[in-house]
Amino acid sequence: MLYYDGMTNSSCGGPRLRRRYWFWMGGYVVAIFGGAFLVSGPPRPDAAHLAAAIIPLVPLCLALNETFRAVRAMDELQRRIHTDALLLSLLGTIAIVLGVGLLQFTAGIPLFGVFWLWIPICLLYALGVFLGQRRYA
Amino acid sequence: MKNSLRVLRAEREWSQADLAEHLSVSRQTINALEVGKYDPSLALAFKIARMFERSIHDIFTDEENPRA
Numbered sequence: 001m002l003y004y005d006g007m008t009n010s011s012c013g014g015p016r017l018r019r020r021y022w023f024w025m026g027g028y029v030v031a032i033f034g035g036a037f038l039v040s041g042p043p044r045p046d047a048a049h050l051a052a053a054i055i056p057l058v059p060l061c062l063a064l065n066e067t068f069r070a071v072r073a074m075d076e077l078q079r080r081i082h083t084d085a086l087l088l089s090l091l092g093t094i095a096i097v098l099g100v101g102l103l104q105f106t107a108g109i110p111l112f113g114v115f116w117l118w119i120p121i122c123l124l125y126a127l128g129v130f131l132g133q134r135r136y137a
Numbered sequence: 138m139k140n141s142l143r144v145l146r147a148e149r150e151w152s153q154a155d156l157a158e159h160l161s162v163s164r165q166t167i168n169a170l171e172v173g174k175y176d177p178s179l180a181l182a183f184k185i186a187r188m189f190e191r192s193i194h195d196i197f198t199d200e201e202n203p204r205a
Binding site: 075076077078080133135136137 | 163169
C-alpha cells in the first residue's frame with residue numbers, strides 16, 4: 001500500500017522510517033553509555049562533562065526528526081490520532097507538573113529532576129494512541 | 138455527516154483494503170469513514186468523489202441540512 005512518500009504501513013510511517021528511528025536511538029544509547037564511560041566521577045561543569053551530556057542530543061534529535069517524518073507520512077486519520085495523543089500527553093504532563101509542584105510547596109514531597117518527565121509524556125502519549133485507535137476502530 | 142461510501146464500494150465489489158489502497162489511506166480510515174466515526178478532510182472527500190466519478194454532494198450528506 002502506498003503512502004505519501006512511497007512507504008508501506010500506515011501506523012508508523014513504514015519500515016524505512018522505523019529502521020532509521022531505531023538506528024538513531026541506538027546511536028543515542030551508545031552516546032549516553034560512551035559518554036558515561038569516558039567521563040566518570042562526580043558531575044562537573046567542565047568541557048568533557050558538558051560534551052558527554054550534549055553529544056547524545058545529536059542522535060536523539062535525528063531520531064525525533066524521524067518520528068516527526070513518520071507522523072507526517074501517515075494518512076489523515078492516523079495523524080489525527082497521534083496529534084490528539086500528543087495533546088493528551090502535553091496537557092496531562094502540565095497537570096502532573098502543576099500537581100507535583102504544589103505538593104512540593106505544600107506537602108514538602110521530595111524534588112525530582114525534569115529528566116523523569118519523559119515517563120509521563122511517553123505513557124500519556126501511548127495511552128492517547130491506544131484510546132484513539134479504539135475510538136476509530 | 139452521512140456518506141454512501143459502503144454502497145459505492147460494494148458496487149465496484151471492492152474490499153475496504155482495495156479502496157484504501159486506491160486512496161492511499163489505511164483500511165482503518167475507510168472503516169471509520171463508512172461507519173461515520175470520522176469525517177474526511179476536504180482533500181480526501183474530493184479524492185473519493187473523483188475516484189467514484191461523482192460529486193461530493195452525491196457521496197456525502199450533511200445530517201443537519203440533508204438538502205444542502
